[in-house]
Amino acid sequence: MxxxxxxxxxxxxxxxxxxxxxxxxxxxxxxxxxxxxxxxxxxxxxxxxxxxxxxxxxxxxxxxxxNGGFLLAGPSAFLHRAVDIWGSSSIDLYRATLAEIDRLEALLGPHVIRRSGSIRLAGLPGEPVNDAQITDREADLADCARLTAVLRANCIAVEDYDGNLGRGIFLPDDAAMNxxxxxxxxxxxxxxxxxxxxxxxxxxxxxxxxxxxxxxxxxxxxxxxxxxxxxxxxxxxxxxxRTARLQMLSTQPVSPGRLPCPVYCRWGYDYAQQDVDGRMFVGGGRDRFIDSEWTTDTAPTHDVQRYIEDVAHRMAGEPVTVSNRWAASVGYTDxxxxxxxxxxxxxxxxxxxxxxxxxxxxxxxxxxxxxxxxxxxxxxxxxx
Ligand SMILES: Cc1cc2nc3c(=O)[nH]c(=O)nc-3n(C[C@H](O)[C@H](O)[C@H](O)COP(=O)(O)OP(=O)(O)OC[C@H]3O[C@@H](n4cnc5c(N)ncnc54)[C@H](O)[C@@H]3O)c2cc1C
Missing domain, CATH: 3.50.50.60 (FAD/NAD(P)-binding domain)
Incomplete structure (x- = not known):
């Protein structure tokens, strides 16, 4: 596809x-x-x-x-953890990436770079299905609070999110694109x-x-x-x-406006954005398929795609019909x-x-x- x-x-x-x-x-x-x-x-x-x-x-x-089309400010690790690992240069990087969103918007226009903000959700949308998910969601929410504290201490905008998708935080300066x-x-x-x-x-x-x-x-x-x-x-x-494969899919339109902006959940591992026609673009599961995805192959695989389909269903809040599946290579450093x-x-x-x-x-x-x-x-x- x-x-x-x-x-x-x-x-x-x-x-x-x-x-x-x-x-x-x-x-x-x-x-x-x-x-x-x-x-x-x-x-x-x-x-x-x-x-x-x-x-x-x-x-x-x-x-x-x-890729997912997320323009999220900051390093690959959440800022509070990045500061612990790499020190205050992580805050410099956060500010530089915020400026990069402005720069891209100026170059390509607001119709390509949508300043929608982003939502980090604790757990997937919908109710947890077992005790492990309940515990993980509470820990994820507590981590959102730790991230909020570091963002606010550095005068970076962040709000609590409590809406129809669940609970988490909203970062108003982030953006999305095709x-x-x-x-x-x-x-x-x-x-x-x-x-x-x-x-x-x-x-x-x-x-x-x-x-x-x-x-x-x-x-x-x-x-x-x-x-x-x-x-x-x-x-x-x-x-x-070291090269890893990341996989995604897109769907036929579902109820437009279900996702008001890019949403990433379960510690950021699963993610989706929805376009104006209602199509969902969904990826995730990197933590669930670590070994098989250390590869330079870029063909989508059955197991990962099944997992992402479940994520798509949770994100959409209704059944989805997959229209496209793909994967690509990214690089990781130790x-x-x-x-x-x-x-x-x-x-x-x-x-x-x-x-x-x-x-x-x-x-x-x-x-x-x-x-x-x-x-x-x-x-x-x-x-x-
Ligand atoms: C499924 C998925 C979802 C992702 N989601 C996000 C996201 O939402 N937000 C985010 O910030 N990042 C995301 N990423 C990561 C992001 O896509 C990449 O980090 C970023 O696109 C890298 O861009 P690049 O230009 O550095 O490299 P690439 O996009 O890898 O471009 C490298 C180019 O080099 C070319 N090339 C390779 N070898 C040669 C050669 N020998 N000679 C000439 N050309 C060559 C390739 O054809 C390619 O076009 C995601 C990645 C994937 C796969």
Whole structure:
């Protein structure tokens, strides 16, 4: 089945980009044109550099165009836990991701970036079905209170949520989007300013040269913007990033307005958003299928999809009919902080967003540009 987000008219009308067919010389080459790679291209052309961008497939056809579309401020761990693990730089990251939502909204418009806020729900919508769920929901709610305290202490907006979905917290500054539309919208805006190529996988990346089957790019600065499967493009990162599969589905329309904004529940593991037509886009279960999902395969699987269907039912509050199922690769780091690292002279790689790269990816892209061009140290909320 195709990706649910691709039904968007802007996506279906995407004209495509050429395949590289010769040797090109540029100031910089960006490998990977998801949300992060496109942010790197934008930063480089804004500095007046000539840029070649290469993607192995269609722009944004990796996780950047297949994800939940949540624009949640903050690091991959809830802020109170992130502060315990990584210190006060987590608060800097929270503020930087809030600014990134503003930036995306200014670039793409409020019809693409919807400032809806988000709801963190304790447990799934509906009544708990056993004692274990009751206990877990109480613990989840207590954790919401701990998060609220840290957010308020840092003057970040948060409200209690007690509504028809259950109980939790509402974060009014968060947003939602169709991720495929975001990627293609950015690529369309950049195409006149940079040489962008699709279906042009890099087969080898050396200092100064990116090799493909049908051409090469010679550039003193090479930025590798791949989240999942980064270690396949750069085997030297094998021990530092690890690829996991995350799966989703979308449904036929259910009662519109059931989800007023993106909702993530059960400690954030299960999530859904609903579009204006009532279609639900649902994912989750990462904690339930840990071992089987450490894979570079991107085919949806029966067991995970069955689990997500149950989540979709709970989110919708009524039976659902699945219309699309898909999966994509993301990168995880042992450290829990995203990686932004010079792996060879003039070659900077960034990725490993631990499941949450929509906002952090562009920040990593700009940190990579500052490292490569200005020699600036990366912020503490990244690891090198
Ligand atoms: C199901 C799912 C749900 C998610 N939900 C959310 C969410 O709601 N919010 C959130 O913030 N994050 C979410 N994420 C994570 C988020 O999607 C990613 O962290 C983010 O999209 C990474 O973007 P990227 O541009 O860094 O990498 P990618 O999207 O992985 O893009 C990398 C690009 O590089 C290309 N590429 C790979 N190898 C090569 C090569 N050798 N040569 C050339 N090109 C190559 C790929 O084709 C791809 O287009 C989710 C991920 C998944 C899979």
């Amino acid at each position: 195709t990706v649910g987000w691709d039904a968007d008219p802007v996506v279906t009308a995407w004209p495509g980009l050429p395949r590289i067919d010769r040797t090109l010389i540029a100031d910089a080459c960006v490998v990977g044109l998801g949300g992060s790679g496109l942010a790197a291209v934008a930063e480089l052309v804004d500095r007046g550099l000539s840029v070649v961008g290469l993607d192995a497939g269609r722009v944004g056809a990796g996780a950047a165009g297949r 991720p495929a539309r975001r990627s293609l919208g950015l690529a369309a805006a950049l195409a006149p300013r940079a040489a962008l190529y699709e279906h042009s996988p890099a087969v080898r990346i050396d200092s100064g040269t990116v090799h493909t089957e049908s051409g090469q790019v010679c550039a003193p600065v090479i930025l590798v913007a791949i989240d999942g499967k980064l270690e396949l493009a750069l085997p030297e990162l094998g021990g530092r990033v 450290d829990g902080r995203p990686l932004c690292s010079e792996v060879a002279k003039g070659v900077v790689a960034f990725g490993g967003y631990n499941g949450t790269g929509n906002l952090v990816g562009p920040l990593a892209a700009r940190a990579a540009v500052a490292l490569a061009l200005d020699g600036l140290a990366i912020p503490d909320y990244f690891c090198d």
